[in-house]
Amino acid sequence: xxxxxxxxxxxxxxxxLKGTSIGDVIVVLLHVPAAVLLLKLQQQRSSxxxxxxxxxxxxxxxxxxxxxxxxxxxxxxxxxxxxGALGTAQALRMxxxxxxxxxxxxxxxxxxxxxxxxxxxLTILAILAVDFPVFPRRYxxxxxxxxxxxxxxVGSFIVCSAMTSRFARGLLVREHDKSEAEASPQRWSRxxxxxxxxxxxxxxxxxVLLLGIGRMVVVRVLDYHEHxxxxxxxxxxxxxxxxxxxxxxxLRRSLPPWLMAPVGVLALGLYQAALTxxxxxxxVVAAPRTTFVSANREGLLGLVxxxxxxxxxxxxxxxxxxxxxxxxxxxxxxxxxxxxxxxxQAHPPQSITASLSSSSMDAxxxxxxxxxxxxxxxxxxxxxxxxxxxxxxxxxxxx
Numbered sequence: 001x002x003x004x005x006x007x008x009x010x011x012x013x014x015x016x017l018k019g020t021s022i023g024d025v026i027v028v029l030l031h032v033p034a035a036v037l038l039l040k041l042q043q044q045r046s047s048x049x050x051x052x053x054x055x056x057x058x059x060x061x062x063x064x065x066x067x068x069x070x071x072x073x074x075x076x077x078x079x080x081x082x083x084g085a086l087g088t089a090q091a092l093r094m095x096x097x098x099x100x101x102x103x104x105x106x107x108x109x110x111x112x113x114x115x116x117x118x119x120x121x122l123t124i125l126a127i128l129a130v131d132f133p134v135f136p137r138r139y140x141x142x143x144x145x146x147x148x149x150x151x152x153x154v155g156s157f158i159v160c161s162a163m164t165s166r167f168a169r170g171l172l173v174r175e176h177d178k179s180e181a182e183a184s185p186q187r188w189s190r191x192x193x194x195x196x197x198x199x200x201x202x203x204x205x206x207x208v209l210l211l212g213i214g215r216m217v218v219v220r221v222l223d224y225h226e227h228x229x230x231x232x233x234x235x236x237x238x239x240x241x242x243x244x245x246x247x248x249x250x251l252r253r254s255l256p257p258w259l260m261a262p263v264g265v266l267a268l269g270l271y272q273a274a275l276t277x278x279x280x281x282x283x284v285v286a287a288p289r290t291t292f293v294s295a296n297r298e299g300l301l302g303l304v305x306x307x308x309x310x311x312x313x314x315x316x317x318x319x320x321x322x323x324x325x326x327x328x329x330x331x332x333x334x335x336x337x338x339x340x341x342x343x344x345q346a347h348p349p350q351s352i353t354a355s356l357s358s359s360s361m362d363a364x365x366x367x368x369x370x371x372x373x374x375x376x377x378x379x380x381x382x383x384x385x386x387x388x389x390x391x392x393x394x395x396x397x398x399x
Contacts, residue, residue: 010225014130019146020138027074028065028139028149032118034080035061041087062118063125066149067134109321116160123157126150143229144285154237158244158306162313167252169322201249205242212238233289235299240306243299247307248314257318264311271304 039057043049061080065073126149129135139149162168215236219226231240251260275281280301289295 010131014140014225014227015143017137017140017142017146017148019142019148019151020136022147024138025147025149025152027077028070029122029152030077031061031065031073031080032114032122034077034084036114036118037084037088038080041084041091044091058118059121059125062122063129066122066125066136066139067129070136070139112164112321116164119156119160122149123153126153141227141230143227154240154306155309157237157241158310159313161241161245162310163317163321165314165317167248167257168314168317170318201246205246208238208242208245212236212242228289229298231299231302232296234292235296240299240302243303244307244310247303248310251311257315260311261315264308264315267304268308271301271308 035058039054042053042057046053061076065076069076126135126139130140130150141150142148215238216234218224231237251263255263275284283294284297284301287294287297293300
């Protein structure tokens with residue numbers, strides 16, 4: 001038989017993979033919190049923290065668990081856990097003995113930084129190592145069915161993005177009060193706000209879309225092998241990310257916040273039912289790539305699952321990680337909004353009481369999030385105060 005070209009060898013090396021067990025993947029992922037714990041303990045014992053030490057403590061266990069020690073990574077995990085437990089016990093004894101030690105957990109949700117940083121590190125290490133024999137084939141991306149370590153990449157990025165989105169942190173709430181838009185001056189104010197919001201959303205999506213287009217062009221020019229069955233012929237990760245963000249933004253402008261997670265669950269259920277009881281599964285796996293939709297069916301249909309995952313994760317983060325940021329925010333009046341948009345002096349404020357409906361408060365939250373320079377109060381942090389008569393400023397809360 002004729003010798004295979006380098007491209008053909010590369011395709012055969014990373015194709016037709018079946019993955020591994022979920023337990024094996026979890027063992028690799030558990031090296032992340034173990035490494036973070038060891039790093040925190042080392043930082044408590046040393047007054048100086050070097051970049052080299054941090055890189056070694058975090059990167060070495062992750063890289064070893066995915067490569068040279070993959071067959072015995074459960075043993076390395078046990079060893080790291082024992083060392084971490086002993087170090088934690090010593091730190092607790094030092095604290096009881098009156099000696100000052102730094103807390104392992106800070107006040108600004110460091111676990112989010114750890115999760116996002118570890119996700120990036122694992123992705124980088126896996127992408128660089130997958131082309132070498134030292135990286136086990138069971139950890140690479142599966143072809144049609146199965147679970148591999150690298151199959152978690154896109155979903156983990158979606159979840160990390162949702163946990164720290166503006167909506168999850170309470171900085172962006174949909175403006176959906178229709179009755180307030182009846183008056184002509186307010187309608188123009190709302191139109192201007194809507195245009196600003198749309199422009200901001202487009203500017204946020206544009207860099208990701210450009211990255212997606214750039215990647216597609218570079219791959220075509222270099223004739224680099226890629227899994228067509230992963231996203232499709234013209235699709236890639238960046239286009240998926242832009243699509244998820246865009247769909248989520250449209251849903252925020254159309255649905256109340258409490259309905260986002262149920263919509264995600266419903267979409268997942270309907271999609272799974274379609275895969276199980278209709279020919280959609282056969283279309284995804286074996287349909288000929290003759291049109292744009294069929295050529296990119298993996299990426300297009302994948303938006304259903306990824307967007308649902310994003311909506312559910314965002315709602316859970318909003319309720320569990322950022323509950324204090326969900327308090328309603330007050331602004332003085334739509335006159336202030338219109339004056340701010342035109343760069344003029346604000347009109348005399350008109351007080352807005354707590355008797356407003358929830359839909360009106362959601363609309364005011366959106367305005368306040370778009371214009372952070374207006375004086376606002378959060379009922380969660382400061383009590384409501386009467387507005388001084390005839391005053392032009394006043395009433396700004398807690399900074």
